[in-house]
Amino acid sequence: MINIAIVDDHEMFREGLVLVLSQVDEINVVGNFNSGDSFLKALEELDIDIVLMDIKMEGLNGIETTQRAKSVKPDLKVIAVTMFVEDSYYMQMINAGAHGFVLKKAGKYELVQAIHEVNNGGNYFSQEILQKMAFKAISGKDEKENQLSTREVEVLQLICKGLSTKEISEALFISQKTVEVHRSNILRKSDQKNIAQLVIWAIKNNYTTI
Template sequence: MNTDLPNIILVDDHDLFRDGLKTLLELNNIGKVVAQASNGLEFIELLHHNDADLVLMDIEMPRMNGIEALQKAMEIKPDIKVLAISMFTDHQYYYDMMTSGAKGFVFKTANLEELSNAIRSVLKGGTFFSAALLQEMIIKYRQEKNQTDSQPEIELNSKEIEILTYMVDGLSAKEIADKTNLSPKTVSNYKTLMLEKTGSKNAVSLVVYAIKNQLIEL
């Protein structure tokens, strides 16, 4: 096996799913699984003595769910990169997971290419949203908007919207800088200002805010 592969922790309460995912990741040289947990509590316990480049974590699990586990993990290792992977169709779970610090979301029905792209995007410092999830979010929020006919209180300028659009595509700050002819520091400054404007906790929740308020076209 390629020793340069990223170290990955799998957190899911289904043994067969974890075993299958481990085989898929390692046979296709996407990552090396260094630890596994069947619930959030086990994950927190093993996190103290396992370093990983990425965590693939389900949401609904016994003893401690993914949302609570992620919140506790962020207290232990604030720089941890977690990619949520689930079958959930309740949008509140997506939002809670993302605002808690997840870098992206992939459905368990994703194909190998999408999963691989998600892992690469998160590892390089970007974000990733399943195409299916984006479509569901867009439909849901448009329906809500039609019912309330409300306008977003926050307005973003053209450069901010451009940067946000690239964020949705999973680009890192450096890649966005290359696309926009800005420095990575300037891109980061734009992100910080947008977080302050919208009251978002992190880059992922900022993207959710933009989609919810139809500030970007997808």
């Protein structure tokens, strides 16, 4: 069972999410909150795996809420559920620790897919959001100063597809520990802090396409 919390200041949208997710057997909504403050006050008592977080909220926004939540529970996974906003918000949300982005207009299937992929240790980006971020990033394309090895490129491409460490291990017939070593080397060479940033970097540098 995947325990979910919802944080959004639009009541009708929250209620809609609760209704949609209540129809999915393996998902359990354990709480929904109308503000970042109310969520943070209840966080320590909540048994949750993933929080669906709006970015633009009255009071404490989703970026600040995510930062504070991750400081309390570092393993908490965050999926931003949002409309299109300024590009800077996306990168700030990634830097705060978000594992994925889903547009509010997305259907039930995409939302459930995002929850499963993030819960399994991957990342999920709505294609429209990924294209928007990648298009903006291309103009500031980075030089590949630290060239990746052939194996690192293979691992990177599978990371960009949202595969977990276990799935990459099985696909490439290497141990999970070896996958983690490659992942660490790729992050070091690319000078990225997390996997979400790495996906954008890989697109900018033509290691993968969207």
